[in-house]
Amino acid sequence: MSFTASMIGFLVFMAGVVWAAVVVGVPQQYIAIGAALLIVAGVAGAFVIGRRAAAAKALKRAQAGRPG
Numbered sequence: 001m002s003f004t005a006s007m008i009g010f011l012v013f014m015a016g017v018v019w020a021a022v023v024v025g026v027p028q029q030y031i032a033i034g035a036a037l038l039i040v041a042g043v044a045g046a047f048v049i050g051r052r053a054a055a056a057k058a059l060k061r062a063q064a065g066r067p068g
Contacts, residue, residue, distance in 0.1 A: 003050030010042035 014035065021031045 006046035006049045
Protein backbone atom coordinates (compact mmCIF):
# COMPACT_ATOMS: atom_id res chain seq x y z
CA MET A 1 0.00 0.00 0.00
CA SER A 2 1.34 3.42 -0.87
CA PHE A 3 1.71 6.54 1.23
CA THR A 4 -1.13 8.24 -0.63
CA ALA A 5 -3.57 5.38 -0.15
CA SER A 6 -2.70 5.17 3.54
CA MET A 7 -3.21 8.90 4.04
CA ILE A 8 -6.57 8.90 2.24
CA GLY A 9 -7.79 6.02 4.38
CA PHE A 10 -6.55 7.64 7.56
CA LEU A 11 -8.15 10.99 6.71
CA VAL A 12 -11.49 9.25 6.14
CA PHE A 13 -11.10 7.54 9.52
CA MET A 14 -10.16 10.82 11.20
CA ALA A 15 -13.14 12.61 9.66
CA GLY A 16 -15.42 9.97 11.18
CA VAL A 17 -13.82 10.35 14.61
CA VAL A 18 -14.11 14.15 14.48
CA TRP A 19 -17.72 13.94 13.33
CA ALA A 20 -18.56 11.55 16.18
CA ALA A 21 -16.88 13.88 18.68
CA VAL A 22 -18.94 16.83 17.41
CA VAL A 23 -22.16 14.80 17.63
CA VAL A 24 -21.37 13.66 21.18
CA GLY A 25 -20.67 17.25 22.22
CA VAL A 26 -16.94 17.29 22.87
CA PRO A 27 -15.65 20.88 23.17
CA GLN A 28 -14.19 22.26 19.95
CA GLN A 29 -10.80 22.94 21.55
CA TYR A 30 -10.40 19.25 22.46
CA ILE A 31 -11.47 18.20 18.98
CA ALA A 32 -8.85 20.48 17.40
CA ILE A 33 -6.08 19.17 19.66
CA GLY A 34 -7.12 15.57 19.02
CA ALA A 35 -7.30 16.14 15.27
CA ALA A 36 -3.80 17.66 15.25
CA LEU A 37 -2.43 14.68 17.16
CA LEU A 38 -4.21 12.26 14.83
CA ILE A 39 -2.77 14.02 11.77
CA VAL A 40 0.76 13.70 13.14
CA ALA A 41 0.21 10.01 13.96
CA GLY A 42 -1.37 9.39 10.56
CA VAL A 43 1.47 11.00 8.62
CA ALA A 44 4.05 9.04 10.63
CA GLY A 45 2.17 5.78 10.11
CA ALA A 46 1.64 6.37 6.40
CA PHE A 47 5.32 7.24 6.00
CA VAL A 48 6.33 3.93 7.60
CA ILE A 49 3.88 2.00 5.42
CA GLY A 50 5.14 3.77 2.30
CA ARG A 51 8.77 3.03 3.13
CA ARG A 52 7.99 -0.66 3.74
CA ALA A 53 6.19 -0.89 0.40
CA ALA A 54 9.09 0.76 -1.41
CA ALA A 55 11.62 -1.52 0.28
CA ALA A 56 9.59 -4.62 -0.58
CA LYS A 57 9.30 -3.51 -4.21
CA ALA A 58 13.05 -2.89 -4.42
CA LEU A 59 13.77 -6.30 -2.90
CA LYS A 60 11.51 -8.03 -5.43
CA ARG A 61 13.24 -6.21 -8.29
CA ALA A 62 16.67 -7.21 -6.96
CA GLN A 63 15.64 -10.85 -6.59
CA ALA A 64 14.08 -10.97 -10.05
CA GLY A 65 17.35 -9.79 -11.59
CA ARG A 66 19.35 -12.63 -10.07
CA PRO A 67 19.75 -15.84 -12.04
CA GLY A 68 18.49 -18.95 -10.45
